Amino acid sequence: MDAIQLLSNHQSPFENKQKLPENFSDVERFHLSMPSYSKTPIHYLSSLANLLHVKGIYVKDESTRFGLNAFKxxxxxxxxxxxxxxxxxxxxxxxxxxxxxxxxxxxxxxxxxxxxxxxxxxxxxxxxxxxxxxxxxxxxxxxxxxxxxxxxxxxxxxxxxxxxxxxxxxxxxxxxxxNDIVLGYSTMVKEALDQMHEKPTHVFIQAGVGSLAGGVVWYLQHRYQGELPFIGVVEAESVACIYESVKQNKMVSIGGEPYTAMAGLNCGEANPSTFPLLKAKANCFIKCSDEITFKGMSRAQNPIGHDVSFSSGESGAVALGLLEEIMTNPVYQYKKEQLQLDSNSIILLFSTEGEIFSA
Missing domain, CATH: 3.40.50.1100 (Rossmann fold)
Structure with missing residues (x-):
């Protein structure tokens, strides 16, 4: 079985039946009022972009958020x-x-x-x-x-x-x-887009229950008023409940005790509040084996050329590993085309956590 599997999505209109809130300015105002708040960095990986023959790669690094090593x-x-x-x-x-x-x-x-x-x-x-x-x-x-x-x-x-x-x-x-938690994630997305100074053509975001992915897509919808980038939702293959729910056109629960190194994505049931949004707005759903996130972790630690080194944990690095594998492995040439990746692509990724080291 391929380490990367793709499911193109036939998008449909979105009705906000779950009443996802849109008071993004209130969220930003609250976070700005917190003494411990500061923007996290975004890394422009120009050397990796050159290697992969894309226009730009940006990685929002959440390893320094509130001293917690993650975006949550x-x-x-x-x-x-x-x-x-x-x-x-x-x-x-x-x-x-x-x-x-x-x-x-x-x-x-x-x-x-x-x-x-x-x-x-x-x-x-x-x-x-x-x-x-x-x-x-x-x-x-x-x-x-x-x-x-x-x-x-x-x-x-x-x-x-x-x-x-x-x-x-x-x-x-x-x-x-x-819904308030989902709304709270919008600050991360706003920071990233403000730091980029150019609109991304692609956004890849990882998903467990899909609340983060929903928060990212919801803010992108607000920001760009429907003129969205290409959106890819990335899951661990053993618990890809969103992928399977879209594929089967019904809510699918992944039962049992599945294992993935991507602990933060090890969730077998999608958030019913954000799933309709993802099904309506995401272009592609992707499931990856653990080897893909290990590849992303290694690239973050061992950058190419003048790119910065940063800490990216098991649940934070999967999209980076996915991007490099798709763009460099000839086996995935057709998947690169499916993701519409080319020399004009400006790609935004979210490294949602740094590595966790044992004491």
Whole structure:
């Protein structure tokens, strides 16, 4: 089986039935008010672009965001601010399920605000990811369930203990907080587009449940009013729930206990709030084996020519590995054409996390 599989999408009109919010200026204003906020860098990989015969490659580097090594703090911080503004209390307990970065961001923000965080993690979670969350004084519980069942367990726990579930995927009767998290990611996209000074022709964004991908596409739709770049949604092949849902034209759940090194993408059920948007607006859905993200991690660490070296983790590097593999491996010539990549392409990627090192 190919390490890269592509599914071209027959796009359809998008109806905002899930009421995805559009108050992007409020999100930016909130983030700018945070003492710990600063823009993360964008790297222009001119030497790699020359090697791959494209016009430009930009990588938004989220490894320095809030000192968390990942982008997730943007969504969590905005969502918690909305909870506290709309539902004031003397004390809050925040609950979530995570493969790592989301829970770490929630633990960080809860601790900063002086509140409690209880984080559930799925079976097989790495000890280094557990410890990265515990350093922010959260209680971490590793379950014997997969990610999606752990999400449901966390939701039940929050409901039974008068706590707030802070999850980036919607559930029956639970939409507002996930939508606020999705909206919070827009700051990352706005920063990137402002830093580029030219419109990308292509945007490749990785997906687990698809909340980040939905947030990126939603802001692109707002920014460009329908004149969108070519959008590719990238998943780990063992848990490509969005790819399979589009292919089968129904919501598909990847059951069992699938493994991928891309822990942040190891989610078997798509966010029902953002899936219709992705199905309507993305040009292509892509699933990749772990070897592709390892290729991207290596390129980030070992740049070509005068390109900068940067840290990109397993869930952050897959699109970079995909791009180089597609453009250099003759086996994928037809897929390069399918992705409409050529000498005029200006490509934006998001390295959503840096590497995580064991203590």
């Amino acid at each position: 703090g943007l969504g969590v911080s905005y969502a918690l601010n909305q909870i506290m503004k709309n539902q004031p209390r003397r004390f809050y307990t925040f609950v979530s399920c995570t493969d790592g970065n989301h829970g770490k961001a929630l633990a960080w923000q809860a601790h900063e605000l002086g509140y409690e965080a209880i984080i559930f993690m799925p079976k097989g979670s790495e000890e280094r990811r557990v410890k990265a969350i515990e350093q922010y004084h959260a209680k971490v519980i590793v379950t014997d369930m997969n990610y999606d069942d752990t999400v449901r367990y966390a939701a039940e726990f929050a409901r039974d203990n008068d706590a707030y579930l802070v999850q980036d995927t919607s559930l029956p009767g639970y939409i507002q907080i996930p």
